[in-house]
Amino acid sequence: MFYHFIGRLVILVFLFLTHSVVSYGLHWQKQKADENCVFLKHTFTDDSLETFSLLECQAADGPSNWFSSDIHQSVCNSGQCRMISIRLVWDGFGNYHHFELMDREPLTKTDHAEFSADDYNRLHFILSDSLSVFKDLEMEDLVVEKKNDVDGVSGATRKSLHDYVVQDAVYTCFTLWKVVYGKGKKNINNLLKQRVSQGYLANLLHKNDPIADFWVFNILAGNTQYVSSFVDQLIDRVASKDERNSSLALRVITVGSLSSEAVQKKLADQIPEVNDLKRLDIIWKLLECPAVSDEVVLQLLRYYLQGILNPAALSYAYQLVSARHISNPDIYQTIKEILTDKNQYVKNITNSLLLKKK
Structure with missing residues (x-):
């Protein structure tokens, strides 16, 4: 318990001394990308009336520098998980770039255990894979039902998925991947296609x-x-x-x-x-x-x-x-x-x- 407390304290001090947003993934020169940038906010509503928002950094000459979306969402269906707060970032063409933790809130998994540095790196690797096994799966395909709670739901992660997910965080990986390549990428593509001209x-x-x-x-x-x-x-x-x-x-x-x-x-x-x-x-x-x-x-x-x-x-x-x-x-x-x-x-x-x- 003592060592866990010390480790948590070190992480909090590091976050405080750096920034309230921590990036994981590709090298990100945000300040340079934001130069001469016009910020545009786009809001989309799907058939279920759910809204999805994108922030666009559009260069002065028209092309986009990047898109981002702040995700505040529960990733389990038992009500025992707390909300995740994460910013997903795409490049100017709708390709996943990286993610950022917001407000110094870590991602958590089973029993609210926090992601380790290796877990964050693995999540970035998963989100970078446009051909992930998640492409052909639905939520109900992720676990084998049983009584005790694993990853905030009643069921254990299917063995066939162990090599493709962060341990005990299959729903987090699945939900974020579906946002990256679902409503995120699709809405960005639609925006860009509307601008096509010679x-x-x-x-x-x-x-x-x-x-x-x-x-x-x-x-x-x-x-x-x-x-x-x-x-x-x-x-x-x-x-x-x-x-x-x-x-x-x-x-x-x-x-x-x-x-x-x-x-x-x-x-x-x-x-x-x-x-x-x-x-x-x-x-x-x-x-x-x-x-x-x-x-x-x-x-x-x-x-x-x-x-x-x-x-x-x-x-x-x-x-x-x-x-x-x-x-x-x-x-x-x-x-x-x-x-x-x-x-x-x-x-x-x-x-x-x-x-x-x-």
């Missing part, structure tokens, strides 16, 4: 931020009328070291936006900057075009001679070559040069190309 998307792409890029690319995937306006930026991101953004940017580029030789060439120019798999993806994207310019076909053939494309990529590039292309003297001479390659597979596919196009 100018708004341009501002976000100008930030050259991977998180902003990912959000914009997903918006473009569902609003293809804007793609042609941003095709240059999309092509630039194809060579990004961020594989997720690179693949999504290439997938979002539409056939219609690749109609000009200049745009096709810009896409082909990315080939030396990416790995072998992405080179194949770029060639496949060019294969979607009704017609590829002579200049781009010649560029791909020369990439093979320069050792940039491998034989497998060359075989796909050959699918772009038509009889019209072969009638171009520069293309024909380049194909004849490839025909002298020492690789027998390359010789075979090159001979086949010339025969088919006669």
Whole structure:
């Protein structure tokens, strides 16, 4: 008891000397994020007439810096748990960022035992997982009913969930995760989608931020009328070291936006900057075009001679070559040069190309 009291006293002194709000999760430069910020409050009412409030820090040029919601809620159904007070914070695109304890009130679990530092870190890890097992569960799926109280309800946490929750705090984890990815994220997404315009998307792409890029690319995937306006930026991101953004940017580029030789060439120019798999993806994207310019076909053939494309990529590039292309003297001479390659597979596919196009 004495050591528990001393430990509690140390925590209270620490909180008093720092701040009434303690953050757990990603590094948070709130003061910097709040510069030139307009604060907006949004209130939503669902079908059950429950209200949910969001505070938005909106940058002067339009995009959001962050969203937050103060949650004051009981996380058990027996009436034996006290309310939790916690602030959930999302970035400007609705991705969970971190949580904050408010008014120096700790989170508690069984018999009101307080969360430890490890428990808080684990809760942050749980809330960071958008694909958590909670996604397909309801409240009644969390426990096995029995008589004594565990985590403030009649039942013990299912064994299958032990690795996914803070011990003896399954309802706390579940409730907060559902807020983060339910009414929190959904309402933020709806707010942002209402603001979509060419100018708004341009501002976000100008930030050259991977998180902003990912959000914009997903918006473009569902609003293809804007793609042609941003095709240059999309092509630039194809060579990004961020594989997720690179693949999504290439997938979002539409056939219609690749109609000009200049745009096709810009896409082909990315080939030396990416790995072998992405080179194949770029060639496949060019294969979607009704017609590829002579200049781009010649560029791909020369990439093979320069050792940039491998034989497998060359075989796909050959699918772009038509009889019209072969009638171009520069293309024909380049194909004849490839025909002298020492690789027998390359010789075979090159001979086949010339025969088919006669």
